Amino acid sequence: MSNTVDNPFFARVWTVMSAHETDAIRALRRENLAGLSGRVLEVGAGTGTNFEFYPDTVTEVVAVEPERRLAEVARRAAAAAPVPVTVSTDTVEQYMASGSEPFDAVVCSLVLCSVESPEGVLRELHSHLRPGGELRYLEHIASSGPRARLQKVADATFWPRLLGNCHTHRDTEQSIKGVGFSVSAARHEWTMPKWVPLPVSEFAIGRAVKQS
Numbered sequence: 744m745s746n747t748v749d750n751p752f753f754a755r756v757w758t759v760m761s762a763h764e765t766d767a768i769r770a771l772r773r774e775n776l777a778g779l780s781g782r783v784l785e786v787g788a789g790t791g792t793n794f795e796f797y798p799d800t801v802t803e804v805v806a807v808e809p810e811r812r813l814a815e816v817a818r819r820a821a822a823a824a825p826v827p828v829t830v831s832t833d834t835v836e837q838y839m840a841s842g843s844e845p846f847d848a849v850v851c852s853l854v855l856c857s858v859e860s861p862e863g864v865l866r867e868l869h870s871h872l873r874p875g876g877e878l879r880y881l882e883h884i885a886s887s888g889p890r891a892r893l894q895k896v897a898d899a900t901f902w903p904r905l906l907g908n909c910h911t912h913r914d915t916e917q918s919i920k921g922v923g924f925s926v927s928a929a930r931h932e933w934t935m936p937k938w939v940p941l942p943v944s945e946f947a948i949g950r951a952v953k954q955s
Contacts, residue, residue: 746835753907754812761790767934771948772796772852775881781847783870786864787854789813794828804828805836805846810907827948835864845873853880855915857873857908865922874955878924883943884931885912894942902942911942916949924951 764772773796780800785793788806790813797804800897806821806828808814814832831838835858849868858864868878894912905912920926928951935941935952 748809748811750810750907751812752905752949754810756905757813757907759789761792762822765934768931769796771881771932771934775852775879776850776949779848779877779879780849782844783848784843784846784868785850785852786868787851788817789853790826790831791824791830793850793852794820794824794826797824797826798913799825801826805831805838807831807833807835809834809837812900816829831942836867839867843871845857846871847875848872848877848879850879853883854877855880855882856910856913857903859908860930861913861915861918862922863920865918865924869922869924869953874953876953878919878951878953879949880915880951881946881948882915883911884916884945884947885914886942886945888944890940890945891928893940897942909943916947919949919951923953925954928933931946 772793776796779798781802783801783804785804785806803824808817808830809832811832814830817830817942821830849872855861898910898912927946927950932946932948933944934946935944
């Protein structure tokens with residue numbers, strides 16, 4: 744596996760998009776991190792958009808972001824964060840393979856759509872959580888009806904190529920349950936009106952627990 748991720752087009756696009764997120768998405772980010780404590784692993788940190796929302800009960804955040812251009816922006820966000828944040832340019836697979844103490848929580852925000860093997864990554868995340876630890880997720884997900892058809896067409900054509908390997912029609916919550924997490928709280932939110940023909944309008948936000 745390559746130890747670099749080089750996607751200059753997506754890095755430019757995402758840097759702009761993440762700097763202009765809607766209030767609705769920022770509110771979901773804040774909610775997704777509320778109540779966390781201890782040592783946290785954030786997967787696919789992007790430009791560090793989450794960092795400002797970590798509560799002061801978190802003692803350390805290890806944030807992995809393998810796209811070096813995004814990681815550079817994330818490091819600037821880490822310097823201003825209210826909690827200690829370390830940004831690594833490893834992929835999540837490489838970071839976990841290097842060995843680490845168990846984490847109290849894992850945060851996934853708009854990233855499980857882009858990894859090559861969501862189930863494989865989730866299994867590794869499950870194994871690196873302490874018993875009772877939480878996975879906090881905020882992910883766009885597979886919709887139904889006409890939007891599902893739109894997602895499938897987008898995934899098979901231009902969308903992953905342009906947007907960092909993003910696949911919009913993934914049943915992420917089923918994958919989370921399938922690797923052994925117990926979902927304790929979850930709901931779906933629309934961040935744009937349902938009539939807007941975008942494949943990434945529906946989000947799932949939830950908490951999943953590693954049973955002891």
